Amino acid sequence: MNSAETDCAAAFCHAMLTPDGRRTGRLNIAVGKGLNMRKAVLLGAVALLATAGLARADGLNLIEFRQTGMDLQSSGFAGIRAVVAAKGDIKTLEAPAKALQRWAALIPAVYPKGTETGGNTKALPEVWSDAAGFQKAAAALGEASGKLAELAKTGDADAVAAQVKLVGAACSACHNSYKAK
Numbered sequence: 001m002n003s004a005e006t007d008c009a010a011a012f013c014h015a016m017l018t019p020d021g022r023r024t025g026r027l028n029i030a031v032g033k034g035l036n037m038r039k040a041v042l043l044g045a046v047a048l049l050a051t052a053g054l055a056r057a058d059g060l061n062l063i064e065f066r067q068t069g070m071d072l073q074s075s076g077f078a079g080i081r082a083v084v085a086a087k088g089d090i091k092t093l094e095a096p097a098k099a100l101q102r103w104a105a106l107i108p109a110v111y112p113k114g115t116e117t118g119g120n121t122k123a124l125p126e127v128w129s130d131a132a133g134f135q136k137a138a139a140a141l142g143e144a145s146g147k148l149a150e151l152a153k154t155g156d157a158d159a160v161a162a163q164v165k166l167v168g169a170a171c172s173a174c175h176n177s178y179k180a181k
């Protein structure tokens with residue numbers, strides 16, 4: 001991609017992602033300047049996914065999905081704590097810690113607009129009114145879990161035990177602000 005095309009692609013992207021979703025003049029200019037049509041279609045599809053998002057994924061109840069994810073995460077974390085308490089094989093904790101890290105990266109995506117209410121959701125309105133803070137809380141869990149995976153690999157039981165506490169603190173920090181009791 002030459003730099004003109006890169007600029008065009010960027011302009012196209014920005015045009016597609018304007019908050020009100022209108023097609024703007026910039027979009028037409030970008031395409032007019034010769035943006036490859038396949039790329040245009042692809043970028044359009046990405047932009048549509050970004051706006052329509054998971055909220056409309058057919059047949060998937062996102063409230064149940066995220067609650068199930070949280071339950072699995074909670075079981076995984078309980079297992080990690082049990083191994084630490086029993087002074088078990090620390091190295092086996094790398095995989096479950098990595099799973100926590102991967103899940104943490106997905107958390108923001110399972111709270112799209114449109115899922116504020118329904119089911120028995122315990123998510124507070126702040127998840128949406130303070131989306132940046134919520135994302136930060138999810139990222140904090142990801143970081144703490146990633147570090148836990150690294151430490152597990154080294155087999156250092158004391159460091160792992162200390163890091164497990166930080167992971168637990170990342171759960172509580174988010175729940176305190178974004179989850180009803």
Ligand code: HEC
Pocket residue numbers: 063066067068070071073074077100107120121122123124127134135137138139141167168170171172174175178179
């Ligand atoms: C970024 C914020 C965030 C982080 C980090 C987070 N949670 Fe949650 N958690 C929530 C929210 C919001 C809900 C409510 C979801 C709903 O009911 O729609 C929830 C719900 C839960 C539930 C109840 C699920 C159910 O069946 O209703 C459990 C258990 C749970 N979290 C455990 C954990 C554990 C353990 C961790 C850390 C390893 C953690 N959470 C980290 C935000 C978070």
